[in-house]
Amino acid sequence: MTTEQERTAMGGAHRFVGLAENLERHAGTPTGAEPPNVRGTNRGYGLVFFYLERYHLTTVISSGLRFQPLGADPAQELACTVYKEQAEAARHLVDLTAEVLVQQRTHLVPDQIVPNEQPLLPGTEFHGVLASGHPMFPPEFTRFTDQDGVEQLQVFTLLPVTLGELNYILDHGVTALRQQWARFEVDVFDLGRPSVA
Template sequence: MSADKQDIATGGGAHRFVGLAENLEHHAGRPSGAEPPNVRGDNRGYGLVFFQLDEYHLTTVISSGLRFQSIGADPAQELACTVYREQAEAARYLVDLTAQLLVEMGTHVTPDQVIPNEQPLLANTEFHGVLAGGHPLFPAEFTRFTDADGVEQLQVFTLLPVTLGEINFVLDNGVSALRQQWARFEVDVFDLGRPSVA
Protein backbone atom coordinates (compact mmCIF):
# COMPACT_ATOMS: atom_id res chain seq x y z
CA MET A 1 0.00 0.00 0.00
CA SER A 2 1.39 3.40 -0.92
CA ALA A 3 1.90 6.09 1.68
CA ASP A 4 -1.00 8.12 0.23
CA LYS A 5 -3.34 5.15 0.38
CA GLN A 6 -2.10 4.34 3.88
CA ASP A 7 -2.94 7.89 4.99
CA ILE A 8 -6.45 7.54 3.57
CA ALA A 9 -6.94 4.12 5.15
CA THR A 10 -5.87 5.35 8.58
CA GLY A 11 -7.68 8.67 8.56
CA GLY A 12 -4.87 10.73 7.01
CA GLY A 13 -1.83 12.44 8.38
CA ALA A 14 0.26 9.40 9.32
CA HIS A 15 3.36 11.37 8.31
CA ARG A 16 2.82 13.56 11.40
CA PHE A 17 3.88 10.64 13.57
CA VAL A 18 7.22 9.81 11.97
CA GLY A 19 9.56 8.88 14.83
CA LEU A 20 6.76 8.06 17.29
CA ALA A 21 7.67 4.38 17.61
CA GLU A 22 11.29 5.26 18.31
CA ASN A 23 10.24 7.86 20.88
CA LEU A 24 8.02 5.41 22.74
CA GLU A 25 10.75 2.78 22.71
CA HIS A 26 13.31 5.30 23.98
CA HIS A 27 11.24 5.92 27.10
CA ALA A 28 9.15 2.76 27.64
CA GLY A 29 11.82 0.20 26.74
CA ARG A 30 12.12 -2.55 24.19
CA PRO A 31 8.99 -3.70 22.32
CA SER A 32 8.07 -7.21 23.47
CA GLY A 33 4.78 -7.92 21.73
CA ALA A 34 1.75 -6.52 19.97
CA GLU A 35 -1.97 -7.20 19.72
CA PRO A 36 -3.62 -6.36 16.37
CA PRO A 37 -6.80 -4.29 16.01
CA ASN A 38 -8.76 -7.38 14.88
CA VAL A 39 -7.74 -9.60 17.81
CA ARG A 40 -11.45 -10.14 18.66
CA GLY A 41 -12.60 -10.48 15.05
CA ASP A 42 -13.84 -7.04 14.03
CA ASN A 43 -11.40 -4.14 13.74
CA ARG A 44 -11.68 -2.25 17.02
CA GLY A 45 -9.78 0.74 15.59
CA TYR A 46 -6.53 0.37 17.54
CA GLY A 47 -3.94 -2.21 18.47
CA LEU A 48 -1.87 -2.61 21.62
CA VAL A 49 1.91 -2.65 21.87
CA PHE A 50 3.86 -4.00 24.86
CA PHE A 51 7.16 -2.49 26.02
CA GLN A 52 9.58 -3.84 28.65
CA LEU A 53 11.75 -1.57 30.78
CA ASP A 54 14.06 -4.21 32.24
CA GLU A 55 15.86 -1.78 34.53
CA TYR A 56 12.69 -1.26 36.58
CA HIS A 57 10.96 -4.58 35.81
CA LEU A 58 8.08 -2.62 34.26
CA THR A 59 5.74 -3.34 31.36
CA THR A 60 4.01 -0.50 29.54
CA VAL A 61 1.03 -1.21 27.30
CA ILE A 62 0.33 1.53 24.76
CA SER A 63 -2.58 1.81 22.33
CA SER A 64 -1.69 2.23 18.67
CA GLY A 65 -4.25 3.67 16.28
CA LEU A 66 -6.47 5.61 18.65
CA ARG A 67 -4.87 8.72 17.15
CA PHE A 68 -6.64 8.00 13.84
CA GLN A 69 -10.11 7.61 15.40
CA SER A 70 -12.81 10.29 15.46
CA ILE A 71 -12.68 11.09 19.17
CA GLY A 72 -12.34 14.87 18.86
CA ALA A 73 -8.84 15.07 20.33
CA ASP A 74 -6.49 17.84 19.27
CA PRO A 75 -3.68 16.95 19.38
CA ALA A 76 -4.32 13.25 18.78
CA GLN A 77 -4.22 10.80 21.69
CA GLU A 78 -3.01 7.35 22.64
CA LEU A 79 -3.31 5.64 26.03
CA ALA A 80 -0.67 3.90 28.15
CA CYS A 81 -0.55 1.95 31.40
CA THR A 82 2.63 0.94 33.22
CA VAL A 83 2.73 -1.86 35.79
CA TYR A 84 5.14 -4.47 37.09
CA ARG A 85 5.77 -7.16 34.51
CA GLU A 86 3.72 -9.82 36.32
CA GLN A 87 0.66 -7.56 36.07
CA ALA A 88 0.95 -6.85 32.32
CA GLU A 89 -2.37 -8.52 31.49
CA ALA A 90 -4.18 -6.10 33.81
CA ALA A 91 -2.52 -3.14 32.07
CA ARG A 92 -3.57 -4.57 28.70
CA TYR A 93 -7.14 -4.84 29.94
CA LEU A 94 -7.23 -1.27 31.31
CA VAL A 95 -5.87 0.30 28.10
CA ASP A 96 -8.16 -1.81 25.92
CA LEU A 97 -11.25 -1.08 28.02
CA THR A 98 -10.61 2.67 28.14
CA ALA A 99 -9.72 2.95 24.45
CA GLN A 100 -12.84 0.98 23.54
CA LEU A 101 -14.94 3.35 25.65
CA LEU A 102 -13.45 6.41 23.92
CA VAL A 103 -14.03 4.98 20.44
CA GLU A 104 -17.60 3.92 21.21
CA MET A 105 -18.49 7.30 22.76
CA GLY A 106 -16.52 9.35 20.23
CA THR A 107 -14.80 11.24 23.03
CA HIS A 108 -11.28 11.76 24.38
CA VAL A 109 -9.58 12.14 27.74
CA THR A 110 -8.44 15.38 29.31
CA PRO A 111 -5.48 15.92 31.67
CA ASP A 112 -6.16 14.69 35.21
CA GLN A 113 -9.53 13.20 34.22
CA VAL A 114 -10.87 10.40 36.40
CA ILE A 115 -12.90 7.79 34.53
CA PRO A 116 -14.96 5.95 37.17
CA ASN A 117 -16.66 2.56 36.98
CA GLU A 118 -19.47 1.22 39.15
CA GLN A 119 -17.76 -2.13 39.69
CA PRO A 120 -14.10 -2.91 40.37
CA LEU A 121 -12.16 -2.89 37.09
CA LEU A 122 -9.84 -5.69 38.20
CA ALA A 123 -10.82 -8.78 40.20
CA ASN A 124 -9.90 -8.79 43.87
CA THR A 125 -8.99 -5.08 43.87
CA GLU A 126 -10.60 -1.84 44.97
CA PHE A 127 -9.81 -0.10 41.66
CA HIS A 128 -13.02 1.49 40.43
CA GLY A 129 -11.50 3.77 37.81
CA VAL A 130 -8.44 5.23 36.16
CA LEU A 131 -6.78 8.63 36.33
CA ALA A 132 -5.48 9.90 32.97
CA GLY A 133 -2.46 12.17 33.00
CA GLY A 134 1.28 12.43 32.55
CA HIS A 135 3.56 9.50 33.26
CA PRO A 136 4.92 9.32 36.85
CA LEU A 137 8.36 8.06 35.72
CA PHE A 138 8.92 9.00 32.07
CA PRO A 139 9.74 12.60 31.06
CA ALA A 140 7.33 15.00 29.35
CA GLU A 141 8.69 13.94 25.95
CA PHE A 142 6.88 10.62 26.41
CA THR A 143 3.53 12.30 27.06
CA ARG A 144 3.83 15.04 24.43
CA PHE A 145 5.15 13.91 21.05
CA THR A 146 6.24 16.66 18.67
CA ASP A 147 7.15 16.53 14.99
CA ALA A 148 10.46 17.63 13.48
CA ASP A 149 9.29 21.26 13.61
CA GLY A 150 8.49 21.07 17.33
CA VAL A 151 4.71 21.08 16.79
CA GLU A 152 2.85 18.87 19.23
CA GLN A 153 1.12 16.08 17.31
CA LEU A 154 0.19 13.55 19.98
CA GLN A 155 -0.41 13.17 23.69
CA VAL A 156 0.07 9.81 25.37
CA PHE A 157 -2.11 9.78 28.46
CA THR A 158 -1.02 7.34 31.16
CA LEU A 159 -3.81 5.53 33.01
CA LEU A 160 -3.25 5.09 36.75
CA PRO A 161 -5.76 2.81 38.50
CA VAL A 162 -7.56 4.54 41.38
CA THR A 163 -9.65 3.04 44.16
CA LEU A 164 -13.21 3.99 45.00
CA GLY A 165 -11.96 5.84 48.08
CA GLU A 166 -9.44 7.75 45.98
CA ILE A 167 -12.11 8.69 43.44
CA ASN A 168 -14.24 10.14 46.24
CA PHE A 169 -11.16 11.89 47.64
CA VAL A 170 -10.56 13.51 44.23
CA LEU A 171 -14.19 14.67 44.08
CA ASP A 172 -13.74 16.40 47.45
CA ASN A 173 -10.14 17.61 47.19
CA GLY A 174 -8.95 17.46 43.58
CA VAL A 175 -6.35 15.41 41.71
CA SER A 176 -3.37 17.42 43.00
CA ALA A 177 -4.33 16.54 46.57
CA LEU A 178 -4.45 12.85 45.66
CA ARG A 179 -1.00 13.03 44.10
CA GLN A 180 0.23 14.67 47.31
CA GLN A 181 -1.25 11.80 49.32
CA TRP A 182 0.49 9.29 47.08
CA ALA A 183 3.79 11.10 47.61
CA ARG A 184 3.22 11.43 51.35
CA PHE A 185 2.61 7.70 51.77
CA GLU A 186 5.25 6.78 49.15
CA VAL A 187 2.65 4.89 47.11
CA ASP A 188 4.02 2.76 44.28
CA VAL A 189 1.47 3.61 41.56
CA PHE A 190 2.84 0.84 39.31
CA ASP A 191 1.86 -1.86 41.82
CA LEU A 192 -1.70 -3.10 41.36
CA GLY A 193 -1.48 -4.67 44.80
CA ARG A 194 -1.00 -1.29 46.47
CA PRO A 195 -3.28 -0.08 49.28
CA SER A 196 -5.69 2.81 48.89
CA VAL A 197 -4.66 6.13 50.47
CA ALA A 198 -8.24 7.26 50.96
Protein backbone atom coordinates in the same frame (compact mmCIF):
# COMPACT_ATOMS: atom_id res chain seq x y z
CA MET B 1 -19.20 7.37 3.59
CA THR B 2 -16.70 9.16 5.87
CA THR B 3 -17.17 12.50 7.53
CA GLU B 4 -14.68 15.37 7.25
CA GLN B 5 -13.53 14.67 10.82
CA GLU B 6 -12.91 11.00 9.98
CA ARG B 7 -10.90 11.92 6.86
CA THR B 8 -8.80 14.36 8.89
CA ALA B 9 -8.21 11.80 11.64
CA MET B 10 -7.19 9.07 9.19
CA GLY B 11 -4.88 11.25 7.09
CA GLY B 12 -1.52 12.67 8.00
CA ALA B 13 0.26 9.56 9.24
CA HIS B 14 3.50 11.37 8.30
CA ARG B 15 2.96 13.53 11.42
CA PHE B 16 3.94 10.54 13.53
CA VAL B 17 7.28 9.73 11.95
CA GLY B 18 9.62 8.77 14.79
CA LEU B 19 6.82 7.94 17.23
CA ALA B 20 7.74 4.26 17.56
CA GLU B 21 11.36 5.14 18.31
CA ASN B 22 10.27 7.77 20.83
CA LEU B 23 8.05 5.31 22.71
CA GLU B 24 10.82 2.70 22.68
CA ARG B 25 13.37 5.21 23.99
CA HIS B 26 11.27 5.76 27.12
CA ALA B 27 9.13 2.63 27.60
CA GLY B 28 11.76 0.06 26.69
CA THR B 29 11.98 -2.86 24.32
CA PRO B 30 8.85 -3.87 22.37
CA THR B 31 7.93 -7.40 23.45
CA GLY B 32 4.66 -8.02 21.63
CA ALA B 33 1.57 -6.58 20.01
CA GLU B 34 -2.13 -7.26 19.83
CA PRO B 35 -3.78 -6.41 16.47
CA PRO B 36 -6.97 -4.35 16.15
CA ASN B 37 -8.91 -7.46 15.04
CA VAL B 38 -7.85 -9.69 17.95
CA ARG B 39 -11.53 -10.28 18.83
CA GLY B 40 -12.67 -10.73 15.22
CA THR B 41 -13.83 -7.26 14.18
CA ASN B 42 -11.57 -4.23 13.94
CA ARG B 43 -11.85 -2.34 17.24
CA GLY B 44 -10.00 0.69 15.84
CA TYR B 45 -6.70 0.30 17.71
CA GLY B 46 -4.08 -2.27 18.59
CA LEU B 47 -1.97 -2.67 21.72
CA VAL B 48 1.82 -2.72 21.92
CA PHE B 49 3.78 -4.09 24.90
CA PHE B 50 7.10 -2.62 26.03
CA TYR B 51 9.48 -3.83 28.74
CA LEU B 52 11.90 -1.66 30.69
CA GLU B 53 14.23 -4.25 32.21
CA ARG B 54 16.06 -1.83 34.53
CA TYR B 55 12.85 -1.18 36.50
CA HIS B 56 11.05 -4.48 35.75
CA LEU B 57 8.17 -2.47 34.24
CA THR B 58 5.83 -3.32 31.38
CA THR B 59 4.04 -0.51 29.56
CA VAL B 60 1.04 -1.26 27.36
CA ILE B 61 0.34 1.47 24.79
CA SER B 62 -2.59 1.76 22.41
CA SER B 63 -1.81 2.18 18.73
CA GLY B 64 -4.41 3.59 16.40
CA LEU B 65 -6.55 5.85 18.58
CA ARG B 66 -4.73 8.76 16.93
CA PHE B 67 -6.47 7.87 13.66
CA GLN B 68 -9.95 7.64 15.20
CA PRO B 69 -12.41 10.56 15.00
CA LEU B 70 -12.37 11.30 18.74
CA GLY B 71 -12.20 15.09 18.45
CA ALA B 72 -8.83 15.26 20.21
CA ASP B 73 -6.32 17.94 19.21
CA PRO B 74 -3.58 16.88 19.36
CA ALA B 75 -4.35 13.21 18.77
CA GLN B 76 -4.21 10.76 21.69
CA GLU B 77 -2.99 7.31 22.65
CA LEU B 78 -3.21 5.59 26.05
CA ALA B 79 -0.57 3.90 28.19
CA CYS B 80 -0.47 1.97 31.44
CA THR B 81 2.75 1.01 33.24
CA VAL B 82 2.87 -1.80 35.80
CA TYR B 83 5.29 -4.42 37.07
CA LYS B 84 5.91 -7.14 34.50
CA GLU B 85 3.82 -9.75 36.35
CA GLN B 86 0.79 -7.46 36.10
CA ALA B 87 1.02 -6.85 32.33
CA GLU B 88 -2.33 -8.53 31.61
CA ALA B 89 -4.08 -6.11 33.98
CA ALA B 90 -2.47 -3.14 32.19
CA ARG B 91 -3.59 -4.59 28.86
CA HIS B 92 -7.14 -4.82 30.21
CA LEU B 93 -7.16 -1.22 31.51
CA VAL B 94 -5.86 0.27 28.25
CA ASP B 95 -8.21 -1.87 26.15
CA LEU B 96 -11.25 -1.04 28.26
CA THR B 97 -10.57 2.71 28.28
CA ALA B 98 -9.73 2.85 24.57
CA GLU B 99 -12.91 0.93 23.76
CA VAL B 100 -15.00 3.48 25.68
CA LEU B 101 -13.35 6.38 23.82
CA VAL B 102 -13.92 4.78 20.40
CA GLN B 103 -17.54 3.81 21.14
CA GLN B 104 -18.41 7.23 22.55
CA ARG B 105 -16.25 9.12 20.02
CA THR B 106 -14.71 11.16 22.79
CA HIS B 107 -11.26 11.84 24.18
CA LEU B 108 -9.52 12.45 27.49
CA VAL B 109 -8.34 15.68 29.09
CA PRO B 110 -5.49 15.96 31.62
CA ASP B 111 -6.40 14.77 35.12
CA GLN B 112 -9.70 13.32 33.92
CA ILE B 113 -11.12 10.46 35.97
CA VAL B 114 -12.79 7.59 34.15
CA PRO B 115 -14.86 5.89 36.87
CA ASN B 116 -16.52 2.50 36.84
CA GLU B 117 -19.31 1.14 39.06
CA GLN B 118 -17.61 -2.24 39.46
CA PRO B 119 -13.92 -2.97 40.15
CA LEU B 120 -11.97 -2.76 36.88
CA LEU B 121 -9.77 -5.66 37.96
CA PRO B 122 -11.12 -8.71 39.82
CA GLY B 123 -10.07 -8.88 43.45
CA THR B 124 -9.07 -5.20 43.63
CA GLU B 125 -10.62 -1.94 44.76
CA PHE B 126 -9.69 -0.11 41.54
CA HIS B 127 -12.89 1.53 40.34
CA GLY B 128 -11.39 3.94 37.83
CA VAL B 129 -8.34 5.40 36.13
CA LEU B 130 -6.79 8.86 36.23
CA ALA B 131 -5.57 10.20 32.86
CA SER B 132 -2.17 11.69 33.60
CA GLY B 133 1.29 12.46 32.39
CA HIS B 134 3.66 9.57 33.08
CA PRO B 135 4.95 9.57 36.70
CA MET B 136 8.44 8.41 35.70
CA PHE B 137 9.04 9.02 31.98
CA PRO B 138 10.03 12.53 30.81
CA PRO B 139 7.53 14.93 29.17
CA GLU B 140 8.76 13.84 25.71
CA PHE B 141 6.95 10.53 26.29
CA THR B 142 3.63 12.24 27.02
CA ARG B 143 3.88 14.96 24.35
CA PHE B 144 5.19 13.82 20.96
CA THR B 145 6.20 16.59 18.56
CA ASP B 146 7.04 16.52 14.87
CA GLN B 147 10.34 17.68 13.38
CA ASP B 148 9.14 21.30 13.53
CA GLY B 149 8.38 21.03 17.26
CA VAL B 150 4.61 21.04 16.75
CA GLU B 151 2.80 18.77 19.21
CA GLN B 152 1.10 15.96 17.28
CA LEU B 153 0.21 13.44 19.99
CA GLN B 154 -0.45 13.15 23.70
CA VAL B 155 0.08 9.80 25.40
CA PHE B 156 -2.14 9.73 28.49
CA THR B 157 -0.96 7.36 31.20
CA LEU B 158 -3.79 5.59 32.99
CA LEU B 159 -3.19 5.44 36.75
CA PRO B 160 -5.60 3.06 38.51
CA VAL B 161 -7.46 4.63 41.46
CA THR B 162 -9.46 2.91 44.19
CA LEU B 163 -13.05 3.70 45.11
CA GLY B 164 -11.82 5.53 48.22
CA GLU B 165 -9.39 7.56 46.11
CA LEU B 166 -12.14 8.41 43.62
CA ASN B 167 -14.24 9.78 46.45
CA TYR B 168 -11.20 11.63 47.83
CA ILE B 169 -10.71 13.29 44.42
CA LEU B 170 -14.36 14.36 44.37
CA ASP B 171 -13.94 15.97 47.80
CA HIS B 172 -10.40 17.37 47.54
CA GLY B 173 -9.26 17.27 43.89
CA VAL B 174 -6.60 15.39 41.92
CA THR B 175 -3.68 17.46 43.27
CA ALA B 176 -4.61 16.52 46.84
CA LEU B 177 -4.62 12.82 45.93
CA ARG B 178 -1.19 13.14 44.33
CA GLN B 179 0.03 14.76 47.57
CA GLN B 180 -1.36 11.79 49.51
CA TRP B 181 0.41 9.39 47.16
CA ALA B 182 3.67 11.28 47.72
CA ARG B 183 3.15 11.47 51.48
CA PHE B 184 2.63 7.71 51.77
CA GLU B 185 5.24 6.93 49.08
CA VAL B 186 2.68 5.04 47.00
CA ASP B 187 4.08 2.94 44.17
CA VAL B 188 1.53 3.74 41.45
CA PHE B 189 2.96 0.97 39.24
CA ASP B 190 1.97 -1.72 41.74
CA LEU B 191 -1.58 -2.97 41.28
CA GLY B 192 -1.32 -4.69 44.67
CA ARG B 193 -0.87 -1.37 46.45
CA PRO B 194 -3.16 -0.25 49.27
CA SER B 195 -5.60 2.63 48.93
CA VAL B 196 -4.55 5.91 50.57
CA ALA B 197 -8.16 7.04 51.08
